[in-house]
Amino acid sequence: MRRLILILASLTLAALAHAAEDVRVVDAPRVLVGDLVPTAPVELAKIDVGPAPRPGSSRLFTPTDLESLLNPIRGQLAPHSSVRVVRATRRWTEPELRSWLEEALRKQLPPYAQLVRLEVPRNLLTPASVDIGVITLARLVKRSGTQRASVAFELRTRGQAHERLNLVAELALDSRATLRDITRGTSLTLVVSSSGSRVTASATALADADIGDTIAFQVSRTHKVLRARVSSSREAEVLGE
Numbered sequence: 001m002r003r004l005i006l007i008l009a010s011l012t013l014a015a016l017a018h019a020a021e022d023v024r025v026v027d028a029p030r031v032l033v034g035d036l037v038p039t040a041p042v043e044l045a046k047i048d049v050g051p052a053p054r055p056g057s058s059r060l061f062t063p064t065d066l067e068s069l070l071n072p073i074r075g076q077l078a079p080h081s082s083v084r085v086v087r088a089t090r091r092w093t094e095p096e097l098r099s100w101l102e103e104a105l106r107k108q109l110p111p112y113a114q115l116v117r118l119e120v121p122r123n124l125l126t127p128a129s130v131d132i133g134v135i136t137l138a139r140l141v142k143r144s145g146t147q148r149a150s151v152a153f154e155l156r157t158r159g160q161a162h163e164r165l166n167l168v169a170e171l172a173l174d175s176r177a178t179l180r181d182i183t184r185g186t187s188l189t190l191v192v193s194s195s196g197s198r199v200t201a202s203a204t205a206l207a208d209a210d211i212g213d214t215i216a217f218q219v220s221r222t223h224k225v226l227r228a229r230v231s232s233s234r235e236a237e238v239l240g241e
Contacts, residue, residue, distance in 0.1 A: 118169045189236070
């Protein structure tokens, strides 16, 4: 009987603890004071208190956590209950995901390549606010016909890299596939990624190249010469110094 009472008591305490939780849904890669305490003053609401949970998971801030986080800022902000932070998410079905990724990939393919099919997961859970960053296509064999090639999609949320999808695409290449992907004088977009930010600039190729090659580019606005890896027929990723 005593054991049964202890079990019932522990279940009751767990239920009360759960009931005391305030749930906050965030759609950003970081949790701010304003997410935990909606009444926080504007000058404090934007203070970063840590990473947001991954899609499909949550993060619990106990009263003790909140006291230690918020008391150094302003003691009266600390709530009396726990706060559970949940990431706003989107679950993609296979048709939705294929349509979204194929549309983006077609824009990056060289003119001699046509997308036949992209192999995608049956479903994918991502942050609610997500977009496609850099798409990297593997080097293609210099011949016409059907080829299978690996392709990497960088998924980004609020300007920060979230996940990298490594997939396989089936492509149909025409006779132009035997030529170089990039010729000297071609204009491309240079991409510089650093600390979660992405900066682009128009530049001119200073040599012939294929996708996957690293060559020199001259930035159109500043005339500065940078080395970058050709990631598609339209973009090249600048190498870190």
